[in-house]
Amino acid sequence: MELIFWWMIPAAVLLGAGTYWVARKRARGDDASRLPVAHSQRLTALPEYQAAVRQHRRWLTVAAVAGAVLMAASVVAAARPAERTTVSPELRNRDIILCLDASGSMSSADAAVVDVFARLARGFDGERLGLTVFDSSAVQVFPLTDDYDFVQEQLEAAREAFDGAPGSAGFLDGTWNGAGSSLIGDGLASCVQGFPATAAGSHTGSGGTGIGGTGTGGTEERSRSVILATDNFISGEPIFTLQEAAALARTRDVRVFALNPGDFDYGTDSEQPGAQLRSAAEGTGGAYYPLDSPDAVPDILRKVESTEATAFKAAPQAAVADRAEIPLGVALVSGLVLAGAMWRLRS
Structure with missing residues (x-):
């Protein structure tokens, strides 16, 4: 098994790292501009609030993992995994x-x-x-x-x-x-x-x-x-x-x-x-x-x-067979999971 466009993986990693750095920088700026609300601990201490926060975090985790898997599988599929063999038809x-x-x-x-x-x-x-x-x-x-x-x-x-x-x-x-x-x-x-x-x-x-x-x-x-x-x-x-x-x-x-x-x-x-x-x-x-x-x-x-x-x-021939079915299948499943998680987060 080999990746024909292998260079897409390091390029995607660099792009992802750059995107993450920019997002973290903006998040720190947003934290500095927020104003505290008096007596908000009374609300956050409620059991119902705590349960909602835990559920929200679980779905955020699911969405984050599904999104990461979707991106990784898409990059691998775009890199075109293939199998080279020699056949005599x-x-x-x-x-x-x-x-x-x-x-x-x-x-x-x-x-x-x-x-x-x-x-x-x-x-x-x-x-x-x-x-x-x-x-x-x-x-x-x-x-x-x-x-x-x-x-x-x-x-x-x-x-x-x-x-x-x-x-x-x-x-x-x-x-x-x-x-x-x-x-x-x-x-x-x-x-x-x-x-x-x-x-x-x-x-x-x-x-x-x-x-x-x-x-x-x-x-x-x-x-x-x-x-x-x-x-x-x-x-x-x-x-x-x-x-x-x-x-x-x-x-x-x-x-x-x-x-x-x-x-x-x-x-x-x-x-x-x-x-x-x-x-x-x-x-x-x-x-x-x-x-x-x-x-x-x-x-x-x-x-x-x-x-x-x-x-x-016939004379031996080199055959190249695309084997993208596994990463595409993973991308499909993770995309469906991501869509479900986003729906739950909005509801």
């Missing part, structure tokens, strides 16, 4: 990476995809979100964070970039550093490796693909999901095929939820882009949705939130 949340294909075949749909991402972000509470965009190489727009205002700002910047707003072209810088275009498997692999706990100890890269894991030493087991928006139209030779990236997600307990703006009826042909994307997503324990499906957002929210939000310890 337990957090329960899930990690979700929004993974967006920014290739040419997606140009007409990316703004709508970002709107869906924004709706998803508004539906989460406590989860950490990250955003990665890719074409021939992947770029992390922002890492996992639970600052939802920042997430919405970045998604608004992404929507403006895909809408062609002036000055927003730099948003996609770094996504064309590899050979080819729309390398879906590489993009998904980059997103899977974007989780701190799963990226530790692994690194994969080649040329300008931008694929790689940077170990963070994290050991927490968390619920991890990737929301992948792509039409799965590949133009180039990726390092990871879509199936290999999905297998990587399975080994790292990452569920993939696919949003396809180019969803068509492919029939039973398992080699068509939409069918391959559905197979890859469902193979990780995730799901597949056409982008315009009204069930996509609520269903993804429900399935992500149905996973266990694993508890883990």
Whole structure:
């Protein structure tokens, strides 16, 4: 226990001592100016008078003690008694990476995809979100964070970039550093490796693909999901095929939820882009949705939130807790006693 404004106590003592000295000086002056009354002892000797004086003095004593306690408790409360501790708060949340294909075949749909991402972000509470965009190489727009205002700002910047707003072209810088275009498997692999706990100890890269894991030493087991928006139209030779990236997600307990703006009826042909994307997503324990499906957002929210939000310890933090309840309680009681004593003295 400590007093944050400890200096208020000696200041109050000095002020009280000065007030007492001034009051005593005035009292001596008042005594000198009083005139004696003849034969007053006849009145003061009466038993009724003596009893009234004793009662008056008792209530004066009560009022003086209550007033002193009230002042002392008020000063202690004003000095802000507090308790400092170091805590490691337990957090329960899930990690979700929004993974967006920014290739040419997606140009007409990316703004709508970002709107869906924004709706998803508004539906989460406590989860950490990250955003990665890719074409021939992947770029992390922002890492996992639970600052939802920042997430919405970045998604608004992404929507403006895909809408062609002036000055927003730099948003996609770094996504064309590899050979080819729309390398879906590489993009998904980059997103899977974007989780701190799963990226530790692994690194994969080649040329300008931008694929790689940077170990963070994290050991927490968390619920991890990737929301992948792509039409799965590949133009180039990726390092990871879509199936290999999905297998990587399975080994790292990452569920993939696919949003396809180019969803068509492919029939039973398992080699068509939409069918391959559905197979890859469902193979990780995730799901597949056409982008315009009204069930996509609520269903993804429900399935992500149905996973266990694993508890883990956050970094130690210094905590200061005000503990003024005792002096404030004493001040309240003494104030009530003082009010009662003053009422008795006036009656």
